[in-house]
Amino acid sequence: MADKQLLSASFPYISKHISVFQLIVSSLIALLGGVAIVGSLSLDASSSTLSIVLLTLGTIFLLVAIYRFFWRSKERIYIPTGSVVYDSNYYFDISDIEQLAAILEKGDFSHQNGIELKMSGNLRMDCMMAKDRSFIAVQLYRFVPYIYEPMTPIYHFTGEQASQLMGCLERKSF
Numbered sequence: 069m070a071d072k073q074l075l076s077a078s079f080p081y082i083s084k085h086i087s088v089f090q091l092i093v094s095s096l097i098a099l100l101g102g103v104a105i106v107g108s109l110s111l112d113a114s115s116s117t118l119s120i121v122l123l124t125l126g127t128i129f130l131l132v133a134i135y136r137f138f139w140r141s142k143e144r145i146y147i148p149t150g151s152v153v154y155d156s157n158y159y160f161d162i163s164d165i166e167q168l169a170a171i172l173e174k175g176d177f178s179h180q181n182g183i184e185l186k187m188s189g190n191l192r193m194d195c196m197m198a199k200d201r202s203f204i205a206v207q208l209y210r211f212v213p214y215i216y217e218p219m220t221p222i223y224h225f226t227g228e229q230a231s232q233l234m235g236c237l238e239r240k241s242f
Contacts, residue, residue: 074194074207074222081203082153082196087143094136101129144196148226151200158237159189162210165219168193169208171242172223177232183242192216197234204230 104126111119144153160168164183168191171181190211197204205224209216225233236242 072222073218074196074205079205079224081147083145083147085143085145086141090136090141090143094133094141097129097136098133101126101133104129146198146200146203149198149200149202151198151202153196153198153203156195156197156237158193158195159186160184160191160193161186162190165191165208165210168242169220172206172208172220175223175225175229177229177236177242181242185237185240195237198230201231201234202226204233206233 104122106126108119108122108126111122145151146153160183167181168183171177171183192209192211193206194209195204195206203224203226205222207218207222208220210219
C-alpha cells in the first residue's frame with residue numbers, strides 16, 4: 069500500500085502559477101457586474117422590474133468573478149515544456165488490479181492486454197497529465213467501504229511513455 073496520494077503530492081517539476089488569462093476574464097466579468105449594478109441604481113422607479121433584473125445579474129456576475137479570482141485563477145504547469153497540467157480519473161474492474169499494476173511497473177504501453185475502462189468501478193486510476201502529452205503521473209486506488217485507498221506508488225512517465233499511456237486512456241483500453 070502506498071503512503072502518498074497523487075493529487076496531494078508535490079512534484080519538483082510541477083509549478084503553480086496564477087493564470088493571467090483567467091484573471092483578465094474574471095476582471096471583465098466583475099466589470100460587467102459592476103456596470104449592471106450601477107445601471108440598476110441609476111434607473112428611475114418606473115422601470116423597477118428592469119432595475120431588479122440588472123441588480124440580480126450584476127450580483128451574480130460579481131459572485132462568479134469572486135469565485136473565479138480565488139478558485140479558478142491558479143493553474144499547474146509542467147516546467148520542462150510549460151504545458152498546463154490537469155487531473156483526471158479512470159475506472160477499471162477490480163479484477164484487473166494486478167495486471168494493470170504490472171503494466172504501470174514495466175512502463176510498456178505498446179501492447180494490448182485486454183483491460184477496458186469502465187464508467188465506474190472498484191479500481192480507480194488518478195492521473196495528473198500535461199496537455200501536450202509530455203508528462204503523466206498515475207496512481208491506482210482500490211475502493212474499500214466509503215473511500216478509495218492508494219494501492220500503488222505514484223508512477224511518473226515522460227516523453228514517449230507518457231504519450232503512449234495517454235493513447236491507451238483515449239482508446240479506453242490497455
